[in-house]
Amino acid sequence: MFSPEGQKKAEHILSRYPIKMNALLPILHLAQRENKGYLTPEWLEHVAEVCEVPATHVEGVATFYTMFKFRPLGKYHLQICTNIACGLCGGEKILEHVEQRLDLHAGHTREDGQFSIEEVECLGACGYGPVMIVNEEYHERLTVEATDKIIDELEKNTKELPEKILPLDRPLTA
Amino acid sequence: MLEETLVLFKNVRQPGYSGDLASYQSSGGYSALKKALKMKPEEIVNTVKESNLRGRGGAGFPTGLKWSFMAKGTGKPSYLVINADEGEPGTFKDREIMLKEPHMFLEGYMIGCYAIGCHHGYIYVRGEFVPAMQRLQEAIDECYQSGLLGDKIAGSDFKLDITLHPGAGAYICGEETALLDSLEGRRGQPRTKPPFPAVAGFNGCPTSVNNVETLMNVPSIINDGAEAFKELGPPNNAGTHLVSLSGHVNNPGVYELKMGVNLKDIIYDIGGGILGGKELKGVIPGGSSTPVLRPDEIDIPYDFDSLAKAKSMMGSSAIIVFNEDTDVVKFLYRIVKFYNHESCGQCTPCREGTNWSRLMLRQFVQQQGTPQQLKRLYRVGGNMMGTTLCPLGDACAMPLRAFLEKYPEEFQAHFAEAS
Ligand SMILES: Cc1cc2nc3c(=O)[nH]c(=O)nc-3n(C[C@H](O)[C@H](O)[C@H](O)COP(=O)(O)O)c2cc1C
Ligand code: SF4
Ligand code: FES
Numbered sequence: 001m002f003s004p005e006g007q008k009k010a011e012h013i014l015s016r017y018p019i020k021m022n023a024l025l026p027i028l029h030l031a032q033r034e035n036k037g038y039l040t041p042e043w044l045e046h047v048a049e050v051c052e053v054p055a056t057h058v059e060g061v062a063t064f065y066t067m068f069k070f071r072p073l074g075k076y077h078l079q080i081c082t083n084i085a086c087g088l089c090g091g092e093k094i095l096e097h098v099e100q101r102l103d104l105h106a107g108h109t110r111e112d113g114q115f116s117i118e119e120v121e122c123l124g125a126c127g128y129g130p131v132m133i134v135n136e137e138y139h140e141r142l143t144v145e146a147t148d149k150i151i152d153e154l155e156k157n158t159k160e161l162p163e164k165i166l167p168l169d170r171p172l173t174a
Numbered sequence: 175m176l177e178e179t180l181v182l183f184k185n186v187r188q189p190g191y192s193g194d195l196a197s198y199q200s201s202g203g204y205s206a207l208k209k210a211l212k213m214k215p216e217e218i219v220n221t222v223k224e225s226n227l228r229g230r231g232g233a234g235f236p237t238g239l240k241w242s243f244m245a246k247g248t249g250k251p252s253y254l255v256i257n258a259d260e261g262e263p264g265t266f267k268d269r270e271i272m273l274k275e276p277h278m279f280l281e282g283y284m285i286g287c288y289a290i291g292c293h294h295g296y297i298y299v300r301g302e303f304v305p306a307m308q309r310l311q312e313a314i315d316e317c318y319q320s321g322l323l324g325d326k327i328a329g330s331d332f333k334l335d336i337t338l339h340p341g342a343g344a345y346i347c348g349e350e351t352a353l354l355d356s357l358e359g360r361r362g363q364p365r366t367k368p369p370f371p372a373v374a375g376f377n378g379c380p381t382s383v384n385n386v387e388t389l390m391n392v393p394s395i396i397n398d399g400a401e402a403f404k405e406l407g408p409p410n411n412a413g414t415h416l417v418s419l420s421g422h423v424n425n426p427g428v429y430e431l432k433m434g435v436n437l438k439d440i441i442y443d444i445g446g447g448i449l450g451g452k453e454l455k456g457v458i459p460g461g462s463s464t465p466v467l468r469p470d471e472i473d474i475p476y477d478f479d480s481l482a483k484a485k486s487m488m489g490s491s492a493i494i495v496f497n498e499d500t501d502v503v504k505f506l507y508r509i510v511k512f513y514n515h516e517s518c519g520q521c522t523p524c525r526e527g528t529n530w531s532r533l534m535l536r537q538f539v540q541q542q543g544t545p546q547q548l549k550r551l552y553r554v555g556g557n558m559m560g561t562t563l564c565p566l567g568d569a570c571a572m573p574l575r576a577f578l579e580k581y582p583e584e585f586q587a588h589f590a591e592a593s
Contacts, residue, residue, distance in 0.1 A: 021358065022358055024360075025339065025341065025356065026339065029342065053359070060361060064344065067342040068342060084263050084264070084421075084508050085264055085420040085421055124303065125266050126494070127266055128266075136305070138305060
């Protein structure tokens with residue numbers, strides 16, 4: 001199921017571990033990227049073959065972690081932190097504002113497939129709160145105005161987003 | 175006026191410093207690695223032991239001692255695994271290190287690998303830290319290109335590979351045995367101990383798990399010696415540390431401070447005082463799991479032992495400040511909700527206790543508290559303490575009980591009208 005390019009990346013990842021099973025998390029990340037951001041039963045089985053573990057093991061692992069998804073997300077995935085440090089600086093207000101503006105509750109994806117909102121736990125940037133991740137890019141010290149500007153750009157599709165690449169996906173130079 | 179003491183961030187604070195290999199080397203970087211590769215591995219372990227370096231991941235365990243526990247002569251490979259899962263709310267220093275000074279950490283890591291005889295190191299980075307992972311991977315690539323990683327590192331006979339391993343969103347994987355399970359390709363659930371990782375860790379091999387910042391201290395210990403390191407703090411609390419300061423202060427951020435400086439000065443000098451000129455209501459001194467301090471309790475040295483004496487913890491050196499406008503009940507509810515969400519579910523006291531505490535606190539948030547419920551909440555907290563496989567149960571119970579003890583009036587203000 002991996003594309004030829006994906007297969008090469010998978011082999012590179014596997015070569016970095018003593019046992020194939022050890023590569024399960026990075027291979028699941030890779031599979032999720034190949035399949036536009038979510039995993040299906042077929043992909044779980046494929047990953048099981050690649051990592052030489054039972055498919056039930058892969059399912060048990062994949063469902064344990066919040067970053068693996070089993071349904072398509074919106075083109076823009078907004079993760080907003082409402083944990084305590086961000087909360088003290090207005091994280092909840094940002095979340096409420098984004099929910100109202102996009103007419104979408106946290107934990108859901110809009111029907112047109114443009115946006116998903118997720119309320120998340122601490123993102124490890126607490127001194128620069130409130131924090132929101134758009135796809136993989138951090139946005140810090142948010143105000144309602146700054147958030148609106150980001151969403152304006154996303155709606156107009158003028159925002160440049162970094163390419164979705166995890167470090168392990170690319171071959172090492174050595 | 176309290177100021178930073180710059181060892182770890184001496185380059186980072188230079189204007190225009192990029193943190194790439196050339197800039198790190200031009201400020202003397204990788205000289206400690208070269209020196210270390212000429213020493214015997216045991217000598218390095220002993221130097222780190224003498225320096226009194228204590229882990230910066232939360233528990234403050236002596237690093238040299240941990241390394242000396244590594245099982246020897248097992249015929250299995252040894253591993254030094256890095257914990258870069260940084261997830262304790264309030265903590266954001268490891269991300270800063272990876273983004274701004276990846277090479278000083280990598281140099282310390284390489285020295286650590288040499289000291290314990292690890293030939294393939296894994297850095298477990300939390301999955302959300304994609305920009306930080308990319309920065310760190312660039313630094314690793316630079317090392318491979320210039321012969322600092324690979325078959326003969328820095329011209330020695332020592333072979334070392336380093337691989338970044340992305341996590342996938344689970345706070346509990348910061349606990350070291352859960353981290354190892356996750357690294358092996360399993361659900362990240364804490365293991366029963368013994369065996370300890372030093373005997374059976376990654377894939378059943380002897381393993382030491384250390385925090386990013388812990389290893390970043392090693393180059394200066396090797397270069398300047400254990401004594402110089404010890405002088406940077408009170409006895410048994412050596413060195414500088416990266417303090418994450420967040421919440422209601424004027425200047426939040428990551429600051430490098432000597433161990434043992436005054437906590438109040440950190441908030442008022444370094445942090446620039448309370449946001450908006452408001453009154454201070456409380457301080458969480460070491461990440462969200464550590465017991466809160468009231469304003470009259472913060473005139474103390476900021477180090478492991480002094481915080482323990484104040485019946486709290488320095489944890490991961492993450493100070494969260496909150497002002498008079500904060501609704502303590504809602505604040506605690508948010509903390510408990512976090513631990514409830516992150517409980518891995520293996521132990522009944524943690525799985526049930528975090529959930530019941532959350533539900534009871536929600537009643538208070540909704541102005542439906544009762545005196546009986548308050549007592550019950552305190553008791554549930556007590557039943558979680560020390561009764562679980564890993565310290566996550568305690569991490570929920572400690573702040574819970576401290577808030578109930580120190581701010582009773584706030585909870586009473588959330589009683590239902592009738593009671
Ligand atoms: C629930 C839980 C979460 C933890 N999260 C982290 C973490 O995110 N980063 C970290 O370095 N240590 C974390 N720790 C501490 C580790 O278990 C371990 O003590 C640490 O990685 C050891 O490194 P050190 O000796 O260098 O401090 C956590 C512990 C617990 C119980
Ligand atoms: S204390 Fe909680 S998180 Fe830790 S092992 Fe038990 S259930 Fe899991
Ligand atoms: S509390 Fe929001 S990033 Fe830590």
